[in-house]
Amino acid sequence: MSDTSVNMAHGMGENLSEPIKNNSILQLSNITVSFDGFRALNDLTLTFQVNELRCIIGPNGAGKTTMMDVITGKTRADSGTVFFNQTIDLSNLSEPEIARVGIGRKFQKPTIFENHTVFENLELAMKVDKRVRHSLFAVVDDLTRDRISDTLRLIHLGEHTEQVAGRLSHGQKQWLEIGMLLMQEPQLLLLDEPVAGMTDDETERTGELFNSLKGKQSLVVVEHDMAFVEQLKSNVIVLHEGSVLCEGDLATVQANPKVIEVYLGR
Amino acid sequence: MKTNRTPFVIRFFAATGCKGWLAIGFFSLLTFVLVPAAHLMLPADHALHVSDYAITLIGKVMCYAIVAVAMDLIWGFAGILSLGHGLFFALGGYAFGMYLMRSIGLDGVYKSHLTDFMVFLDWKEYPWYWTGTEHFLYAVFLVLVIPASLAFVFGYFAFRSRIKGVYFAIISQALTFAFMLLFFRNATGFGGNNGFTDFKRILGYSITAPEMRVTLFALSAFMLMFTLILGRYLMQSKFGRILTAIRDAEMRVMFLGYNPLWYKLFIWTVSAMLCAIAGALYVPQVGIINPSEMSTANSIEIAIWTAVGGRGTLVGPVIGAFLVNLSKSWFTVAFPEYWLFFLGLLFVVVTLLLPQGMVGLWQKLRHRSMR
Amino acid sequence: MFLKIRIKMLSNFSRIVFLLPFFLIVFSLPAYAALDPEIVKQLNAETNEEKVASIKNIALLGTPEAAALLQAMADDALSFSGDTIIRMEGDRAINVATGQEIKPLPENIETLVTNNSTRRALNASLSLLKLFSPDREERIKAAKALEASADALSMPILDQVLIKESDPEIKQIITLTRASIELKNPDPAKRLAAVKSLGESNHPDVKIKLTELTDPANEPDAGVQSAAKESLASLENRLLVGESISRVFTGLSLGSVLLLAALGLAITYGVMGIINMAHGELLMVGAYATYVMQGIFRTHFPEYIDWYVLAAIPVAFFSAGLVGILLERTVIRWLYGRPLETLLTTWGLSLILIQSARVAFGPQNLEVANPIWLSGSIEAMSNVVLPLNRIIIIGFAFFVLALMWVLLNRTRLGLFVRAVTQNRAMAGCVGVPTARIDTVAFGLGSAIAGLGGVALSQIANVGPDMGQGYIVDAFMTVVLGGVGQLAGAVWAAMGLGIVTKLIEGVAGAVIAKIVVLAIIIAIIQKRPQGLFAIKGRFVD
C-alpha cells in the first residue's frame, strides 16, 4: 500500500529562456489557472530560493491562495510547470506525495484536528513513515516525545499538551498548525495569512519565530498585515490579478505607484 | 510506559483495558458456560432453562452486533456512512450457505446431488462458481475473501475519486440494490427469491441438534468479543487517530503526507470482512438466507443500531443492536402494526435528540450526577 | 374449383375496369347509382353458392349503394317479391337495384333470409367495402386489417382499390398486401416481383413470410430465394429502426418519470443539501391524492370522471407540499448542515409515512384508472406503438420542469431560494427570511414530488411501497446531473432512461441496472461533482 514513487524529471534544459538558478527550491513557470473563464492565475512566473523567506502581498482575490493550491496539488494548473528542488515536477504528484517531498502548508483558515489533543496533533504531523502498515504498529517512543516537546516550546503551547485542540483560542490554533508544519520538517513552508486573528503580542512572537527559522528553511508567507511584513524584513512580491505586479523590499514596493493604485482602487 | 520492544500480541490485547477485560470475562462466562449449561442441562420446564428460541434469538442478535460494530468502525470513526453493509453481510451468508446447501447431500426433496432449486430449474451440474464449495474450509475462505474483495474494489474506485458523505452513502446503496436484483434472478445461481434454506448439517453434525445450536451461539459470542478487541486496538493505535483525523479534516491529513485512500480502504475492507463473518454465523442459526437481506431498508437499519447505541464508541453499537432487535422481536409479536412507526420514530428521535446515542446519554447523566 | 372462381372474378374485374370512368362520374354525383338488377337478383338465388357469388360481385362494385345494400342484407332488412329485391321503408317498398319506390305496393312480399354461409360472405364483403369508405381513417383501418388476413380471393378488390385510391399511405399498404398474396402465385416471375416489393414492408408478419421463402424447401426458384433474402435484410433493418425508436421512446418515458422524481430532489437536495429519503413517499402522497380524487369524482361527479386527473394535479401538489412543510417544520429544520443525519431521519419519516398509508388505505395496490384521453396509443410505424399516457407524461414532466424554472428564475421566491443556496449567512444579513425560505423551498420540492405522484399513478401501481422503488434512481439522477443543476437533472434523467432501456433490450433489466450503476460510478470517477456541475470552489 504505497503511493507511486516520486517522479523525477531530469534537467531543466527545456527552460532555456529562464536563467538557470541553481539554488532555487521552487520554480513556477507560466502558470495559468482559470475557473469558468475567470483567470485566477495569469501566466505567473516566480522563483523561490533555498532557505529564503519571501512575503507575498496583494489585494483580496489576487490569486495568492490559488498559487498555494497549485503548488500543493490541490488545484491543477491549466498550463505551466512547477518544479521543486529543480528536478521534481509537482504537477504529476498527488497532495500527499507533494507533502512528503518536503512542502508544508498552512491554510488560510486554521485547520487542525479539533477532536485530538495538542499532543496527538503534533504526533500525527511528525515526519515518519506515513503508510497504513506503519500506523498500525506505531508506538509513541522517546524520540517522538522529545521532538514534540521541543516543538511545543517553540509554539508556546507547553501547558496545553493534553488539551483538546478544539478548545484552543484562534491564535493558539494558528500556532498549533505552524507547529504541525515544523514537525513535518519540510524544506519549504507555505504560510497563508499565518497571523490573521492573532493579538498584536501573538503576532510579534510569530514574527520572531519566523525570523528564527530564516536561513534554516525556505518560507513563503502570504500576509496582509504590513507591520508583520515589516518585521520579517524580507523581499516582497506583489501579486495582482494572477500575476506579479512588482517585487522588491517593502519600502520600494510601497512607493511603487502601480501598487498604490491597486491598493487604493482606481 | 510501553516501548517498541513490547511484543505486538501483548500490545494488541493490552489495548483493551482492565475494565474491558473484566467485562469480557463476565461475558465469556455467560456465553460459554452459563447459557449453554442452562440450555443443555436444565429440563425444559425449569425456571432458568434457556429455550431454543432465546438461544437462536440472542445468537442472531450477536451477529447483528458484530455488524453494528463494523458499521461503527467505518461510520463512527472514519465518518463514512455505508449503506452497503447489508450486502457484505448477505454475501458472507451466501458464501457459507453454499457449503450448507452442498452438505444437504442427497437428503433434499429431489434426492439429487444438486441442490433442490437447481433440480427445479432443470440444471444438470453445478455452475463453475460452486466448485469446491462442498469443502468447509474453502467456504470459510470464500466468506473471508469474496465480500472483502468486492469491498476493496468498490472502495478503491469510490475513495480514489474522493466520493464521500452522502454521495458515498447513495452509491453504496445503489451497489447493494444492484446486487439484490442480481440475486433475485434465478439464472444467477443462488436460488432466486427463495435463496438457500432447509439446511441439514455442518461438518456432518445435525444443524438442529442442541449442541450445534450452542456451538454456533458461543462462536458468535466469541466473534463479537474478538471484533470488540480488534476495534479497541485499531482505534487506540495511531491508525485510529489518523482515521478520526481524516473524518474531521481530510485536507489537513493529506497535506501532512498521508494518503487517505489507503486508510479508508483498509478500514472499509476490514469492516466488510467482519460483516461477512457475521453473515456466515447468522445463516446456520436462522436457517435461511435470501436476497431481501440486501434490501436498502436492512442496510439503513444497521446504521440505526449504531446510532442508537452511540457511534464513535465500541460498546454503543452492541447495546444499540440488542435494544433495537429485541424490541423488534417483541413488537412484531405484540403489535406488528406499530413496529414501523416505532422504528421510524427511533430514527427521528435518535438523530434529533440523542446524537451520541445511549452511551452519550449515560455519560451525560453521570456527568450531571457527579457535579 | 379454385381456378374456376378465379376466372370468374377476373372477368368481373375486366368489367369493372371497363366501367371505371362511369364510376368516377357516378361517385361525384349525389344521385343514387343504380345497381345491375341481374346481379342483385342473384341475392335470392337458389343455391348458396350463387348467393355468395352475388354478394361478392356486389361488393366488387365498391359503391356506397353496394355497401348500403349489403349492410341492409346483413341487418336482415331485405325482402323480395318475385325477382325483385325490396327494402321496406315503413309501408313503402323500395327496389334496391334502382332506388325507386315500387308503386303500387307489390304483393306477396317475403323476407330474404340469410344463413351462416351468406352471413360470413356478407361480413367479409362489408369489411372489404370499408376500403371504399369516404372516411380516410376508416379506409386505413380496413387496409390494415386486411394486411394480415387477405387471401387470393380479395385480389380483385385490392386491384380495384389501387386504381381508385389516391392516398399514398393506403396505396402502399394495399400494394404490400397484394404482394404478400402474390407470394403464393405459381408463376415464379410474379413471386419475384412480389418478394421485391415486400422489401418495402414494415410489417412483422411479412418477415415470417419472407423467411419461409429463403428456405429451398418452400421456394423452388433460386432467384426468388435470393431476392427474398435481400428483401428480408432490408425489412429487418427497418424493423430494427422501429424497435430502436420504441426503445428510445420507452427510455424517454422512463427518463421523464425519473425527471419528475428528481426535480423535487433537485430542490431539496441540490439546493438545500437535504438528503430526503422520504421523497419517494411524497410521490406516494401525490399518487394517493389522485386515487382519492378518482373516488370523489366517481361518487359525486360521475359525468366528469374523465377529468379527475386534472383535478388531482392541484390537490396532489398541495397535499404533498403540506406534508413536506410539516416535515420541515417539525423535524428537518433541526438538521441543516448535517446531511448524513438527515438521511437517517428522513428514512425514519419515510417508514412512518409508508405505515400510515398502509393503515389508512390497506397494504394492497389500489386501482387507478386511466381516463379516456390517457388511454389508447398512437401507432407511429407498424411496429412502433406509443401509449398515450406515456406521451402525455413526457409532456407533463417538461411542463413541471418549465414551472420550476420559472419559479426559481423569475419570481422573488426563486431569487430568495437561490440567495439562500449560495450564501445562507449573507442572505440572512440582507434580510432574506432564511428559515421561512427553507420551509417554502422544502414544501415546493415536496409539492413537485406530489405532481410526480399524479403522473406515476397513471402508469404504475399505487401502493404503500411505491415510493421506495424510485428513490435510488432519483438520487442517481441528481448525483449524476450535478447538484443544484436543473439542466443537469434533465440530461441525466433522459440519459439514464434511454441508456437503461437500450441495454435492457440487449441484456435484460437486471444487467441493465448493474451496467448503468457501473457507468455512473465510472463517470463520477472522472467528474466527482456530477456531469454538469460548474467547476467551482467547494467547501471541504
Ligand SMILES: Nc1ncnc2c1ncn2[C@@H]1O[C@H](COP(=O)(O)OP(=O)(O)O)[C@@H](O)[C@H]1O
Ligand atoms: N475553486 C474556485 N472556483 C472558482 N473561483 C475560484 C476558485 N478558487 C479561487 N477562485 C477565485 O480566484 C480568485 C483568486 O482567489 P484567491 O487565490 O483565494 O485570492 P487571495 O487568496 O489572493 O485572496 C478569486 O476571485 C476567487 O474567487
Ligand SMILES: [Mg+2]
Ligand atoms: Mg487567500
